[in-house]
Amino acid sequence: MEPMLATPATGPAELPRGPEWAFEVKWDGVRALADTTSGRLRMWSRNEREITPAYPELAGLGAVPDAILDGEIVLMADGIPSFTALAERMHVREPRRAEALAAQRPVTFLVFDVLRLDGVDLTGRTYDDRREALAGLALPHQVQLSPVYPDGDELWEVTKGLGLEGVVAKRRSSTYVPGRRSHDWVKAPHRRTRAALVGGWREETNGSGRMGAVLFGARDTDGALRYLGRAGSGLTGKRATELQKLLVPRADSPFDDEVPPIDARGTRWCEPTVVVDTLYLARNPTGRLRQPVVRAVRTDTDADPWEQP
Template sequence: MQPMLATRAANKAALPRGVEWCYEVKWDGVRALADTTTGAVRLHARSGRDITRAYPELGGLAALPRAVVDGEIVVLAAGVPSFEALAERMHVRDGARARLLAARSPVTFVAFDLLVLDGVDLTRRPLDERRAALEALDWPERTQLSPTYPDLDPLWDVTLEHGLEGVLAKRRTSTYQPGRRSPDWVKAAHRGTRVAAVVGWRPEGTNEAGRSAVAGAGPLGAVLLAAPDATGAWRYLGKAGSGLGGRRGADLERALRGLVRPDAPLLDPVPAADARGVTWVEPRVGVDVAYLQRTRSGRLRQPTVRALRTEVPIDPWESP
């Protein structure tokens, strides 16, 4: 089963209001479905990939009675999610390393919807009924409920003040629609975040003439980003040069090896200043990026790479 997705609102003013809506914090983490219908817990990412091994501290979820719970895996620092702290955990496959990281930087599973309980499918029931069943459960260690609020304005102000990602509005009567981006859930962020594909890279020290300022330079200096539109064509999102240092940049450079292609896989023309010195690659590696806003042409302003996100769906390109 795939998680239900929210449509995007441009800002607070575009979020729906009224008694038929409730509001939640938009958590900045990894979306996951926790499935205990077999008696053990299995965690699945939005792509469907099994990510159970990466988060051993969430084994207590197995106590939930034959349930499927939708939620977000986060690392909380003073009550606020730290995506940077979570990034180190996201791609761990080795059990011993996962246990070491769990002891050093444990995650929390923030639950916000209940799809199955005692083996019974609840997806066709209204949100208020699913939430009541969710709140009645006994929650194990390293888990918590995502609170709901009746009013948008106070939650918007608090999330902005505390550096949280944004707010999610949900229609109280809505069913759970697996895999669908539904207008019954609407999200707005204080800052833009998205998953994009890397379609090209430039080495550190590349100048505007397209030459590396350092002979034999290998570390990434910038990556070119894209997303697929409704037809499947790749649209250019811009160039990101921040967030590529240290282990993150090294991991990304390794992930791009073997994906080189002779030209850009893009429908849009790339500005000459961005394209100089670029090695083009197949759009198979995703990165999580934060940005200030989108321009009228759809480009991201001042994008920063926050994490490597392989094996996840790339968020679609939408007209700004």
């Protein structure tokens, strides 16, 4: 089952207001569904890949009977979610390595919705009813209920001051619609992020042969791969080495629009199958990302589609 998704807003002015809306923190982590309907805990990413082995410290969720909980896996650093630190945990599947990392820097599962509980389907009930059901749960170690706030403007300022990712507004009367992006949920980030497809890479300028930058894009509604830009920031030695191993070479550019000659020069093209998470300042009128930074390789989600700037 896929989670329900929020419609993006460009800023606080587009956040809904009024008593019919509830407001939550937009957490900077990995979206996950915790599923115990089979009698044991299985955790699923947004793109329906099982991620249970990566987070052994969340095993206590298995005690919640016949349930599907929706939430965000975060790794706190000084009280603030650190996506960079979490990126080191995402792809670990070897049990001993996962246990060691869990002991050193445990994650927290912040639960914000429930689709099923005690064998009862709750997706047709209102947001308020589902939150009431969550409030009655005894949550295990490393699991917390993500709080709800009545004032979106105030939460926007608080989250901005604390360096959190943003705010999500949710209509109190709304049902849960799996796999759909709904206007009943509206998200407004302080920082812009995008999951993009890598279509090529360039070496460091010092002739080392190591990866120094990647070129990435997004598919439009026709399936064409549109160019989003080039980023070198964030490609630390370890991250660049791991990413380079995943790329499958090809002879020509996979992008369906023109890559500027200054970016294409010296590029080694690859099949656009690897997804990276990028943080950026804004998009220019042509759709290119301004000052993009590569944060992580993503296997828990598909690339975001192309949208007009």
